[in-house]
Every structure is written in structure tokens, then in C-alpha cells.
Amino acid sequence: MNHLIQNYEIILKTLAEFPIIYTPYLQIRRPKLSNMECIALGLTSEFMSIDSENQLFRMLKGTNLEYKIDRSVFNRRRKMLFLLTEQVRQHIANILNETEQFFIVDSIPLDICKMSRASRSTVCREYLETAPSKGFCASQNRWFYRYKIHTVISASGTVQHFDMTCGAVHDVHFLKDVQAEMRDCTIIGDKGYIAPPQQLDLFRTVNIQLEVPMRANQHNYNPPPHIIRKTRKRIETFFSQLCAQFMIQRNFSKSFNGFKTRILNKITATTIIQFLKKTVFQRNINNLKINIA
Template sequence: MHTTSPHRRPGHKLSRSQFNRRLHKLQDRLCELLALLSQWAKVENTQFAIDSCPLPVCKNIRISRCQLVQGEAFRGYSASKREYFYGYKVHLITAADGRIVEFDFTPGSWHDQIGFDLLNFELAANSVVYADKAYNHYMQEDLLAQAAGISFEPMRRINSRQGDNDYCTNWLRKQARRHVETDISQLVSHWPRRIHAVTAKGFLLKVVGFVMAHNILFYF
């Protein structure tokens, strides 16, 4: 007599290891779905903002015992929180309506300019991307404008010699990019106190899942 496997009973709760194995098997499908959601957001928006946020893999007191990542490259500093952390940085571009359209990861100590270079900026022509003062790079601004028709608008540093370095322009850019801070706060609110993973790849894959969940919530 045929009996149904206990792992296939309706309502059966997967164990942690079963869930992790299935998540890894679905990696390609998750990325395809995330790309589709991101594309919809790009089509429906013309204004975006770029920023980064810390993604610690453990508490500072546990750094010496951390197995996911090792090395000083992962020891970063969060200026907004005024504290050090150990892990990754998430570099992301969010649309004005709050959806995340592009993101990538770097070790926590890497500068935001490196994260900038990792992003594809696959946005429609005439899109505008706002940023804070960490992203002042005139060559990149010119390249985006000439190659993709994208206007990159970072807040200027005090010593910047650019012609648009005035109080009113910087204030408008600050207001225009403010939504990315809210978007990051909403994304981080989805994260549990501890993301369980035994490999760095598994850890980042779960973060990808949280990004996808963040975008899906906009359709409900």
C-alpha cells in the first residue's frame, strides 16, 4: 500500500536544513523573479536614489568566532549609526516609490564608490539618480549622461568646483534622495535579529530573498 512521505504532507513544516536546500535549488528562479519585479519598477519610475547600508553577519563581540567571513576587509563603519560592524555592505538603487531596482554586496570596509561601480544602472534614458556626498565622481557622472542618458545628481561637497554647488540645489537633491533612507529602513525591518546560514553564499541568498519580499509587498 502506497503511503505519502511525511515530508510531503499538506501543512508539513520544513526543517531548517530542508528549507535551506530548497532555497539553494530555487536560486535561479528567485533571481529571475526579482529581475522581473525590478524591471517593472524601472518602467514605472524616472527618479531614483543610491545609497548603502551595513549588513552585519554577527555581533562585534563574536567576530573572533565568526565562520561565515574572515578578515579585516569585512570590518566596516556605519556613519549614520556611528558604530563599527562586521560583515557586508548592501549597495542599492531604489525608485521614488520605494521599490529596490538594483543592488550588490561588498565587504563592509569597501568604499561606496566601489559599490557604485558594481551596479549596472540599467535605467531608462532621462532617468535621474540622486545621491549623497560620498558619490561625487565627475567622470562617472559624465559617462552616465553620455552613454545612457542618465542624470546623476549627488549632493556636492563644500570644496566642489562644480557649477551646481549651491545651497538651493544641494537642498533639493537632499530632499529628492531622502526616500532611499526610508526604503533601507523598511528593508532592514524585514530582517530577523539573526540570519541563520552556514556559508556566506547562503547568507547572501537569504538577503536576496528579503529584497524580493520587500518588492513584492508593493503589490498587496
């Protein structure tokens, strides 16, 4: 309990230092918990691997936050603060990646349910355009029913840009989002991003050089340099941290808005902890399991 409040106060103090306008929550009565405090509480719970709101509010009993907000109200407000949370994440990422020139792109699948229950599952299916879909995972050689998180991180390990699609969308289509958000850099991808037209378009329009390894059956095959293979391991380690510490593969949400809010809070939590490690504690930003309090 003490660690929860201590971590919360550190994250809240950090959020207050950013030049971001936390627009007041529009309701008749003024809430006891401000928007900034609500975001800080959500980020703290994700950092401490508390992905159950029931468990979070059990831990808040006996603290100064116990009577400031109800669990259901906190759940609704966190969804409404989605855009503001993304603004916070993007601001921190721009600070950490200000001098970065090399980035890595990859995707991670997030299962909604087992394939045997896919036909009768109602999770995240309130709207057809945002519903999950079936797809095939070549690396695991199996079919799935899930979403995909497409991510671009810097060589140092900070997420610069990410997006979520249904499972049937190919990784190459994410490059259109990258073209709109980034420019003047080098991005390293895996064999799934081999697409000469898209690579040429990225270079011509926004001066992005997309480096992907050749397939073994291609003409004039050359194995990728060691530095490329070593750099790509950074995003694999990041995905492992999301799965192990932040439990991104576990889903308790029933709606798409709740699902995407949880994903954003987990990624934002990793970003703000990396910021604290670099600016306050002067530690390796990728050692995320160390307590900040």
C-alpha cells in the same frame, strides 16, 4: 497559522501569473513541493517576519504543507533557487518601474558579529573572496565587521537593482554595476557618491545623470534643492522597513550562500507585496505592514 496559509496562497497565485519557467528540481524522486511553491513559502515567511525556519515549520503543523517538505530540504532548495528567485524579483521590479525616470542609490551595512569577535568568527568565511571585512562607518563614527547592501530604488520605493559587497568596499565602486544594469535615467545619491570621473562616465556611456549634493567646503557651494532632499528620504524609509519588519539586520546563516539567499528573499518579499498593493488592493505600495489576506 491561518494567516500564514492565506498569505501563502495569495503569493503563490501571483507567482503563477508571471511568464517565468520554474524549471523542475533535478532529483531522483519528484518533490511534493514544486519550485514555485518553495519560493512562495520562503517569501511568505519573510513577509510575516518569520526569519527562523524552526518557527516556520512549527507554524506549518496541522496544515496541508506539513508533510510536503522537510526543514533541511527546504533550506537547501531555497539556496539552489537563488537565481530563479532573482528572476522573479527582477520581473516584478521591471513592471513596477516601467515608467520610472528617477532613482535613488544608497547602501546599508549589515553586521555579521561584534568587533570583539571578528578575529575568531567563522560566519560566511568559507571562501576568502566572499568573506566579510572590517570597515569604518562615518555616519556612526565606529569600526565594523560586516557586509554592505548597495541598492537602487525608484522614487516610488521599488528596488530596481541591488548588490552585496564586503564592508571595506567604497560606495562609488557600485556605480560600475549600475552602469551595466541601467540606462537613460536620473539617479540621486548622497555625498559618498561624489566622484566626477564616474559621474561623467555614466553620462557618456549609458546616459545616466548622477545627482549628488555638494560638500559644504567645496568651491561655489550650493545647497541641494528641497525636492532632492525629499526624494532621498524614500530610500531611508525603505531601509527602516527592511530593518524593522523584515529584520534584515538579524543573521542566523553560517554560510555566505545562506546569507545572500536570506537577503534576496527579504528584498523579493517587499517587491511582491508592493506589486499586490498596487495591482490587487489599490493601496499605497509602501505600507508594507498591512495584511494582504
